[in-house]
Amino acid sequence: MKAMNGDSAKQASRPIESNANILVVDDEPRLLQSLITLLSERGFYADAALGGKAACQLLTQRDYDLVLLDLRMADMDGHQVMDFMNRRDIRAATVVVSGESSFSSVSRALRRGAYDYIKKPFDADELIATVTNALSKRQLERSHDDVQHRLRKSEELHRYIVNSSPDIVFMLDSDGRFCFLNSKVEALLGYSCGELLGRHFRHLVDDQDVAKAMYTFQDPNINATNPRTIELRLKTRGSRKANRHFEITAFPMDGNALGMKATDGVADNVDAQIYGTARDITERKEAEAFINFQAYHDLLTRLPNRALFKDRLNLAITHARRNSQKLAVMFLDLDRFKVVNDTLGHAMGDRLLQAVSQRLESCLRRGDTLSRFGGDEFTLLLPAISSHEDARKIARKLISVLKAPFQLGEHEVFVGVSIGIAVFPDAGQSMDQLIQNADIAMYHVKGRGKDGYQFFNDAMSINNTTHRLGLERDLRRALEQNEMRVFYQPQVSAIDGHIVGVEALVRWQHPERGLLYPRDFLPLAEETKLIGDLSQLVLGTACREVRDWLSDGNQKVRLAVNFSPSQVEHPRFVQQLLAQLDHFNFPAENLEVEITENVIMNDLEQMSRKLQELAAHGIRIAIDDFGTGYSSLSYLHRLPIHTLKVDQTFIRGIRAGEDGACIVNAIVAMAHGLRLDIVAEGVETAEQLQYLRELGCQQVQGFYYGPARPAEEIGGLLTGQRQSVRISKAG
Structure with a gap:
């Protein structure tokens, strides 16, 4: 067979x-x-x-x-x-x-x-x-x-529950007074049968449901084949207990047919007209309320979720369109949350989200809707605003309220927030457009250094979803096919014009769009988490090429590398950087790490430990774009800072009587007092160079000495510089 x-x-x-x-x-x-x-x-x-x-x-x-x-x-x-x-x-x-x-x-x-x-x-x-x-x-x-056995057990349990009469059973006389109650009333509501016998049922019904109960029990159409089932709230004994929900089923009856006697729970001279049962459905009602809450709220933060936010936004758009009003949608993304989550664990991350939610809620007006959109992203609806200024005030308030540290157990942590704002009707006519455009504006904030806000404008439309997906695909391919190039901008001695260092700058040799600059792709690299791979490629290439220059007799040339906030905030930033230097056999004393003030001040305690460790290995620390961030002098004393890089916006202001020159004067004077080196960025004219020399600024970089160049061109300049020095000495 x-x-x-x-x-x-x-x-x-x-x-x-x-x-x-x-x-x-x-x-x-x-x-x-x-x-x-x-x-x-x-x-x-x-x-x-x-x-x-x-x-x-x-x-x-x-x-x-x-x-x-x-x-x-x-x-x-x-x-x-x-x-x-x-x-x-x-x-x-x-x-x-x-x-x-x-x-x-x-x-x-x-x-x-x-x-x-x-x-x-x-x-x-x-x-x-x-x-x-x-x-x-x-x-x-x-x-x-096994299933049959469990079914039998379940049926036996069901029969037991039914036979044990879990419901309140009651009878009412023609006047609506209780003439019979079983003992369940005491277990569920706290009243003894004797207390309620002879009293009208309205004394047991919640005041708001009395009218509904009166109508049901007095309905002339009620009969044995057409009972009434309603939900009522019944009072519990004592004011401290909340009223409970019951499902009441009632129909008329002939009391004499039961042959009742005057015993406990049965009134004398029983003339029962209505027979009913009351099933406690409080837990079911609470479960329904919880399910309804869960469907429209985030259980961790108790905030509205994405579904409820979109529902309210749709209603707000309809109202705003009808009344010719404006409204604003904000897309909020927490800065440095991932670092806290990865370092301290998800439990601490959840506590941080709850604390952040409470602070954000404290900034809201009546009628605003803050929702958790997912992960560490939030959305905020501001209905009926009069102008952009209303949204700007709220954004500033949100950023300010998150600046104070959060205490999570023994840990003090800092987070910031990047906010994108889309205003109806200018930045979108529909719900999806407003959310998407607020998201795009938020990523522009991320791209320029986080912890700020940005209104959406038409110039950002190039960053639509299709474009970003295509660019992300190209960026991943570029990393795999070695399309990235490292250029170097010389840092020149203001005294003798010699190259004393180079800043490594990344370029993308796109096969179709030509040479792309960091502003064209670094925000996307941050967004797609490719910044780590990109930075490793840049640092590795720079270490190899600059190491060759050092071996050729340029021992004092310094390599300056700018690191993104996400890299510096990573808990293993120091270990990973030191491992790369060791891998490429690059001397730590020839490396200068450039970071911005904002990154330092976001978590001063953590950054202090990291920078102290880097300095202990001989690595120099430079503050990039100095003067555009916090500009707090206190951290300069606490941290092992070696160099201040004056932002190019101030250098452009070096003309007679301009504020930019005054700021440069102050920064250089302060750096001299603190014995810090100065690098002036964006030097483009001989006038600027002469002014900086007279101030005592040691180093400059900018187009006056040419743009950033490939390694072979910089190598040629260094070779010519060495030969010039030898000729000068021989002479």
Whole structure:
């Protein structure tokens, strides 16, 4: 007999239940051992029974899932063994493996419950496939039996609950007074039966539901075949307990038909007109309320979720359009949250999100909607604003309220927020447009250094989703196909014009768009988390190329590298940087790490530890774009700062009487007082250079000495510089 189809046979070598209990029965030792060995090779374990009597004895001692049974046996044939199993209700699956192949013999075996019949000599794969299928069937039978057993238990429990009358049972007389109550009223509401008998039902019903109850119990259409079911709130004993929700089912009745007597819970002279039950559904109502809350709120922060925010935004747009008003949508993304989450764990991250939510809520007006959009992203709806200034004030308030540190257990952490703002109708006519454009504006904030706000404008439309997806694809390909280039801008001594250092700047040699500058792709690299890979490529390339210049006799040339906030804030920033320097055999004392003031002040305590560790290895620290951030003098004393880089916006103001020149004067004077080096960025004219020399600014960089250049051009300049120095000395 064919045991199974071809597809099943292919699965024969993969037993579904290798720990199944199998009994092999045969009176020929050689065949018996052959079957045991075959099963063992395929991952099954089986007991052997030499003959029918031995099989019956083992079947009474142990539960088996499957019996492989020969029919022709001298002491007790296979049919007798199956009869024995049926009498004892032994429910193991039976597969006959026998040389007896007559129709009558096969038919008898199948009638006695055999699962299948395999003729000797058998095919090994066919046998194993049949065993696998039989065990599968047995496993299903057991699962079915287990389900049936649990169903029976469940039905018994249900009958017990029903028979135990978990509901309040009551009767009302013609005047609406209680004339019968069971003891459940005391367990559920705290009243004894005696307290309520003879009192009108309205004394038990919540004041707001009395009218509904009066209408139901006095409805002339109510009858035995048309009962009324309503939900009412019933009063609990004592004012401290909240009223509970009940489902009331009531219908008229003939009280005399019950043959009631005046006992506990039954009033004298009973004239029952209404019979009813009150089922406590408080938990169900609370669950419904919770499910409804869960559907529209974030359970961690208790704020509205994305669905509720969009619903309210749609309504606000309709109202604003009808009344010719403006509204604003803000997209908020926390800065440095990932660092806290990765460093302190998700539990602390959750606590931080809750604390952030509370601070943000404190800034809202009545009618505003703050929602958690997902992860560390929030959205804020400001309906009915009069101008952009209203949104600007709220944005500034949100940024300010998050500047103070958060105390998470023993840890003091800092986060900031980047906010994109889209104003209706200028920045979008629909819900999706406003959210998307606020998101785009937020990423512009991220791109210029985080912790600020930005209104969406039409110039940002190039950053639409399609463009960003395409650019992200190209950026990933660029990293894989080595399209990134490292250029170097010389840092020149203001005294003698010699190159004393170079700043590594990345460029992208795009195959279609040509040479792209950092402003074109660094914000996207930050957004897509590719900034780490990009920075490793830049640092590795710069270390190799500058190391060659050092080996050629330019030992004092310094390499300046600017690191993004996400890199510096990473908990393993120092270890990863030192590992890279070691890998490229680059001397730490020739590296200068450039970071912005904002990055330092966002978490001064953590940054202090990191910078101290870098300085201990000989690495120099430079503050980039000095004067555009916090400009707090206190951190300059606390940190191992070596260099201040004056932002180019101040250098451009070096003309008679301009404020920019005054700021440069102050910065240079302060740096001299603190014994810090000065690098002036963006020097473009001889006038600017002369002014800076007279101030005592040691180093400059900018287009006056040319733009950033490839490594081979800088190498040529350094070679010429060395030769010039040698000629000068020889002269």
